[in-house]
Amino acid sequence: MTELSRRQVILASGAVLIAAPVQARAPGEPASARSRWGLLIDTGKCSAECNVCVETCKAEMGLSGHDRPLTDAQYLRKVNVRDPATGAAHSVPVMCQHCAKPACVDVCPTGASMKRADGIVLVDRHICIGCRYCMMACPYKARSFAHEDQTGQQPYLPRGKGTVEGCTLCVHRIDEGRPPACVEACAAKARGAMLFGDLNDPKSDIAQRVAREATSRIRADLGLEPAIRYQGI
Amino acid sequence: MGGRLLVLFLLLFTLPAFAADLPHWPKAKGEACIASNEVMRRDHPDMLKHQRDDTMRLGIRGAKASLKACVECHAATDSAGKMVPVSDPGQFCQSCHAYVAVRPDCFECHATTPKSPVREASR
Ligand code: SF4
Numbered sequence: 595m596t597e598l599s600r601r602q603v604i605l606a607s608g609a610v611l612i613a614a615p616v617q618a619r620a621p622g623e624p625a626s627a628r629s630r631w632g633l634l635i636d637t638g639k640c641s642a643e644c645n646v647c648v649e650t651c652k653a654e655m656g657l658s659g660h661d662r663p664l665t666d667a668q669y670l671r672k673v674n675v676r677d678p679a680t681g682a683a684h685s686v687p688v689m690c691q692h693c694a695k696p697a698c699v700d701v702c703p704t705g706a707s708m709k710r711a712d713g714i715v716l717v718d719r720h721i722c723i724g725c726r727y728c729m730m731a732c733p734y735k736a737r738s739f740a741h742e743d744q745t746g747q748q749p750y751l752p753r754g755k756g757t758v759e760g761c762t763l764c765v766h767r768i769d770e771g772r773p774p775a776c777v778e779a780c781a782a783k784a785r786g787a788m789l790f791g792d793l794n795d796p797k798s799d800i801a802q803r804v805a806r807e808a809t810s811r812i813r814a815d816l817g818l819e820p821a822i823r824y825q826g827i
Numbered sequence: 828m829g830g831r832l833l834v835l836f837l838l839l840f841t842l843p844a845f846a847a848d849l850p851h852w853p854k855a856k857g858e859a860c861i862a863s864n865e866v867m868r869r870d871h872p873d874m875l876k877h878q879r880d881d882t883m884r885l886g887i888r889g890a891k892a893s894l895k896a897c898v899e900c901h902a903a904t905d906s907a908g909k910m911v912p913v914s915d916p917g918q919f920c921q922s923c924h925a926y927v928a929v930r931p932d933c934f935e936c937h938a939t940t941p942k943s944p945v946r947e948a949s950r
Contacts, residue, residue: 625886710886718883719936747938749895754936769888 619769625712630694630794631763632713632821633777634803635687639787642674642685647788650779651689654764656748667738667753669761670776675827684827687776687788690715690736690761691812691820698728698737707758713821714765719757728758733813734820736760793821850922853903853911860900861891868923871897875933894933899941912939 619625651657651670659666670689676682696715698707706722709715717728717737729737737760744753750766753759764774772778777788791800803809809823860867874892881887901919903911913920914934924931 619886621889622887624881708884710884712886714886716883720879720883744936747936749898749938749941752936752938757936765886769886 625710627711628794629712629792630821631768632692632791632793632800632823634789634800634809634823634825636787637684637686637824637826639785640685640687642683644784645672646779646784647687647776648672650775654775655751656746658746660742665739665741667740667759686824686827688734688736689822690763691734691818691822692763694819694821695817697731697733697818701727701731703727714763716762716765717758717760719752719754719759722757724756724758726758733816850926852919852922855900855919857900894937898938902940910940910942914939
């Protein structure tokens, strides 16, 4: 059993970036800054009627609602936007943006909001006190608060009353070498609007497309450097 | 002297009668646990605490100790073949914790059966 060394904690916080070729992670090996997981979402392929990603996320994560859309836990939502000048309308899936400089991590008083070495932003709910500073700090409205006692949790996604939660980028799947559930479902049941991969790996599809094509990040002006990129908005 | 010995004898032989019934729990699925009963009984909270930080914060998977593995091995199935939560009365985790009057809060968040039915997504 390994103890958390100070160095590892710093590494896990993503403060140290090591540039090295990407390798698959062996069991027992910690997440490393060699990888930077991200998504490229093509809004041109995403229609307003389609909710496959949202429904898949809820099922995968065992999220149930209480018919209170404003406060029910939600890791992924569709945001319908319209340019008033041109009338151009888009439906945009928005989830935790897994920022390189996450505002939630900055404001969290307990260290519960954290960034893994590979850039995945998580809430350590063992130490979250439910103060919800992170919810206020997040410009993407990406976090939810569990108001009620929870039941029927999935073994890979513990969740409970009184803590904040949000999209984990399906970290349980990524650690097994599988893509996030929403990406898989969008490819299988919809139009494959999402591309998942390692932005640090120059050979990955996502890195090549990001290098080649015009992509944008929402509220890029805030400088939080999200790992979720969009095309078509 | 003789009186003291008698008291000691009485204490030793009558104590079990005062002790609460020892818990009984369903048999685990596996052959053997990851350490001896003595070690597991005393140290499982520490094992799990280290593992939780390693997994959650560093992304180290596949550690020897894991709450998920506890549940996988120790959750029983009822006569209808349905999984019974390990935190239900009389089940593995709960029977011992009730006996020693400890209420762990793991199961307020963590799954109590190896697989939860995937819920119909709420609309
Ligand atoms: S709610 Fe939890 S994760 Fe969010 S800022 Fe407070 S302690 Fe940190």
